[in-house]
Amino acid sequence: MSDVGEEVRGASPEGAGRSRHSQARLVFVRGGGTTVLSRQVVPYPFHITRPFRMYPDHPDIATLYLQSASGGLYRADRLGLDITARPGSRAHVTTQSATVVHDTGAFAARQDTRLAIASDASLALHPDPMILFPDSALDLDTRIVVGPDARVIVSEGFASHDPTGMGRPFSRIALSLRVETEDGRILVNERSTLDGATLASPASPMGAYAAYGSMVILGSVDCRPDIGVLQVAAEGIGCLCGASPLPNAAGLAVRVLARNGGALSTGMDAVFAVTFAALFGVAPARRRK
Amino acid sequence: MLQRLIALQQADSAFPSGSFAFSNGIEGLAALLDGLGGAELGHAVEAVLRHRWAGSDRVALVLAHRAAGDLARLAQIDAAMEAACLPEPMRTGSRRNGGALLAAHTRIGTAGADGLQRAVRDGRLLGHLAVMQGALWRSLGLDETAITEIAGYQCATALVTASVRLGLVGAIEAQRILTALMPVLAEIAAQPMQGAARDDRESPDIMLVAFTPLIEIATMRHARADLRLFAN
Numbered sequence: 001m002s003d004v005g006e007e008v009r010g011a012s013p014e015g016a017g018r019s020r021h022s023q024a025r026l027v028f029v030r031g032g033g034t035t036v037l038s039r040q041v042v043p044y045p046f047h048i049t050r051p052f053r054m055y056p057d058h059p060d061i062a063t064l065y066l067q068s069a070s071g072g073l074y075r076a077d078r079l080g081l082d083i084t085a086r087p088g089s090r091a092h093v094t095t096q097s098a099t100v101v102h103d104t105g106a107f108a109a110r111q112d113t114r115l116a117i118a119s120d121a122s123l124a125l126h127p128d129p130m131i132l133f134p135d136s137a138l139d140l141d142t143r144i145v146v147g148p149d150a151r152v153i154v155s156e157g158f159a160s161h162d163p164t165g166m167g168r169p170f171s172r173i174a175l176s177l178r179v180e181t182e183d184g185r186i187l188v189n190e191r192s193t194l195d196g197a198t199l200a201s202p203a204s205p206m207g208a209y210a211a212y213g214s215m216v217i218l219g220s221v222d223c224r225p226d227i228g229v230l231q232v233a234a235e236g237i238g239c240l241c242g243a244s245p246l247p248n249a250a251g252l253a254v255r256v257l258a259r260n261g262g263a264l265s266t267g268m269d270a271v272f273a274v275t276f277a278a279l280f281g282v283a284p285a286r287r288r289k
Numbered sequence: 290m291l292q293r294l295i296a297l298q299q300a301d302s303a304f305p306s307g308s309f310a311f312s313n314g315i316e317g318l319a320a321l322l323d324g325l326g327g328a329e330l331g332h333a334v335e336a337v338l339r340h341r342w343a344g345s346d347r348v349a350l351v352l353a354h355r356a357a358g359d360l361a362r363l364a365q366i367d368a369a370m371e372a373a374c375l376p377e378p379m380r381t382g383s384r385r386n387g388g389a390l391l392a393a394h395t396r397i398g399t400a401g402a403d404g405l406q407r408a409v410r411d412g413r414l415l416g417h418l419a420v421m422q423g424a425l426w427r428s429l430g431l432d433e434t435a436i437t438e439i440a441g442y443q444c445a446t447a448l449v450t451a452s453v454r455l456g457l458v459g460a461i462e463a464q465r466i467l468t469a470l471m472p473v474l475a476e477i478a479a480q481p482m483q484g485a486a487r488d489d490r491e492s493p494d495i496m497l498v499a500f501t502p503l504i505e506i507a508t509m510r511h512a513r514a515d516l517r518l519f520a521n
Contacts, residue, residue, distance in 0.1 A: 175500075189372040192500035194340075202328075203335040207503040214502075228513065240321070242509030244377040253375040255502050255509070 019076030019107070022046060026081075028062065028123070030088035035062040038086075045070030046081070051091075054285035061280060063092045066127070072100035073130075073138065076107035082114045085121035087147075090280065098128040098159075098261060101136040104171065108137035115154065117218075119147035122280060126272050129157035129213060129264050132170035132196070141176040146187075146218055151279045152251075155268055157213030159261030160199055169196025179218065179250055187250040188216065209240065209257035211264035217275050218251040225278035230254055233274045239267030295429050300439045302450070307389020308443065311382045312451035312519035313337070314504035317511030321503075325457045331466045334448045335473055337501060342444045343477040344498035345373060346419040350440050351433055351482060352495060353423025358401055360408055363424055369495035370417040378508040378521035385520065387421040394425050401428040434478070441474045451519060 024046040027039035034053065042048050047069045051062035066081075073079070085091055101109055117123045130138060140156060156175065162168045172195040179188040198204055206212055217224060227243040230252075234241030240257040254271055258264035276284040298304060318333055319325040325333065349370050356362035374380040388409060394402035405424055409416040419440065426436045449463045458466070508521050 186368070186372050188375065189369065189497075190375055191373070191496060191498045193344075193498055194500050198339075203332040203339070205336040205340040205501045205503060207322075209503070212502055227509075231510065231513075240503075240506055242376070242506030244375070244509045244512065246375060246377075247371050247380060255376075255506050257502055257506065 019078065020045070020070075020074070021078045023080040024082070025084075026064070026093070027084045027086065028089040028091040028121075029086040030060070030090075030121075034060050035089040035091050037062075037064075045079075055282050058090075058280070058282050061090045061092060061282070063094070063285065066093055066095055068099060072102055073104075073109040073111070073136075074102050075104040075109065077109040077111075079110070080112045080114070083116075083123065083125065085115075085117045085123040085150075087118040087120050089118075090122040092124040092126070092276070092280075092284070094124075095127040098131045098265065100131045100133060101138045101170070102133050103135040104137045105135070108139050108172075108174075110139040110141070113140075113142040115142070115144045115152070117144070117146050117150040117152050120149050121147070122151040124153040124272075124276055124280070126153060126155045126268070129159050129211065129261050129268070130173075131161050131261050132158055132173060134162050134164075134168035134196075135171050137171040137173070139174045139176075143178045143180075144216075144218070145180055145182055147182050149220065150218065151223060152218035153215065153272065153275050153279060154218075155213060155215040155272060157211065157256070157264055157268060159211035159258075159264055160196060161261055167200070169200055171196055175214075177214075177216065179216065179246075185248075187248040188246055206257055209259060211258040211261050213256040213258070213264050213268045215254040215256075215268070215271060215275065216246065216251060217254065217279070218246075219279055223279050224252055225274045227252065229274055230271050233270040234267040237267040237270050238263055241267065241271065292430060292432070292435065296431055296435045296439055299426060299429070299431070300442055302446065305389075305393040306443070307386050307393065308447045309450075310389075310520045311386055311447065312455070313379065313382060313448060313521060314508040314511070315448050315451045315457075316455060316517060316519045317507030317509075317514070317521075318504055319452075319455060319457055320511065320514065321507050325452065327458050327462045327466060330449070330452050330458060331469055333504060334445055334466065334470060337448060337504060338441065338445060338470065338473055338477060341499040341501045342441065343480060344482075345370075346444065347437060347440065347477070348482050348495070348497055349417065349419040350423040350436060353420040354427045354433055354436055356424065357427065358404075358424065360404075360413060363405075363408075363420055364414055366495060367415040367417050367420045369497055370420060371415055373497040373499065376505045376508050378512045379505065382521040383417045383419070384415055387416040387418040390418065390425065391416060391421050399425055399428055401425070437478045438474075441478060445470050445474060455518060
């Protein structure tokens with residue numbers, strides 16, 4: 001499998017002026033009975049910790065914290081994150097806090113995530129939700145290429161939040177998720193958009209909820225968590241959760257709705273814990289905040 | 290005149306379209322919200338129309354109509370529908386409803402229905418409802434405006450009719466809700482479609498856009514319910 005790296009994607013929108021373009025790349029490989037980073041390109045605003053070995057009985061699992069050193073996403077930002085998991089590697093990439101998306105004016109921020117998980121590799125990418133401040137616009141585009149017997153957990157989410165307490169909405173969010181095989185067969189291809197004003201209307205597609213999270217769980221039937229257990233895990237935190245098989249036998253889809261970003265983060269963590277245990281064979285270690 | 294009569298026939302609830310078996314999330318939503326009154330039902334149907342039907346089913350419908358019977362193109366649109374619909378109950382419901390519509394047209398003798406049914410049976414097509422509607426209604430000579438009106442109207446009435454059968458609202462309240470939704474449907478029907486420009490016939494990347502997490506969660510949970518009236 002080749003790396004998923006491309007050069008920095010997308011030019012600055014015309015009229016946006018100076019904006020940040022940053023492309024991070026991580027490559028996990030299996031070696032010496034564990035998983036190591038064989039390549040890391042981590043330009044500002046990305047920052048990573050060293051890989052931690054948090055499971056004494058599973059030393060092949062590497063846990064990496066991905067952080068932003070800039071305080072969030074801003075107008076016309078173009079951030080890219082490429083992660084490759086080579087055969088046999090097992091990695092968990094997480095964050096230590098939610099990412100704030102500030103007022104982006106006329107130029108949305110964009111974050112592209114490209115994941116390539118080889119045969120018999122496992123990757124969990126479970127960041128905290130995006131917090132959408134008033135007048136922020138964000139495009140999240142995630143593409144996943146999976147090899148045979150790959151095990152993958154990828155989550156994303158957002159919450160609307162006005163720090164002034166005036167209830168001003170974000171501008172819009174666009175979510176795009178594509179899952180395909182190494183030979184290019186598309187298994188999942190979902191696109192969604194929502195503007196903040198709609199979220200505040202009585203006909204909101206999120207009902208009375210202000211925060212939304214989703215997770216895709218890719219892998220063979222024998223490693224998937226029980227749908228009922230996933231739903232109960234989120235419900236225990238006060239979230240509303242549903243799960244179902246993905247198209248083309250790709251795995252499971254999970255949806256979570258919550259009253260706010262904090263509840264969403266806790267609910268998604270509960271779903272993630274069940275899923276990680278099923279796919280990695282061990283309960284996830286408590287994250288350091 | 291003839292085309293308008295054919296359109297009325299296709300839109301008529303007496304036509305055996307197979308939609309009676311599906312609540313498309315309404316039954317699950319009523320269970321989630323501990324009931325679903327008239328106002329909440331109107332909002333839920335509006336959300337489905339604006340945030341699923343407009344950018345997804347409507348696009349597939351019109352693209353299938355433009356395919357003019359080209360099975361390879363219909364298969365692309367069908368595959369895009371399949372990949373874009375993550376909740377399994379909605380996905381299988383769409384295929385089963387499409388199959389029921391196709392069966393009715395085959396028995397009636399609609400031109401082209403036999404060929405579509407063979408393609409579904411041998412696996413060349415999946416038979417999603419919007420794709421079957423677009424292909425079959427093209428065979429009947431209906432234009433894009435007419436098929437958009439029929440499919441949009443049927444999407445709304447199916448949800449409202451399911452609510453009446455569930456005893457959530459009465460027949461008069463249901464019609465009040467539908468009346469309020471007519472301007473919404475007209476507004477959506479007039480919207481340009483992402484990914485459905487007339488020159489993108491060859492584009493492999495069909496853009497279907499939807500965001501209805503509340504009713505999707507409702508259908509996912511409904512699928513695990515012990516007792517249910519509808520298939521989804």
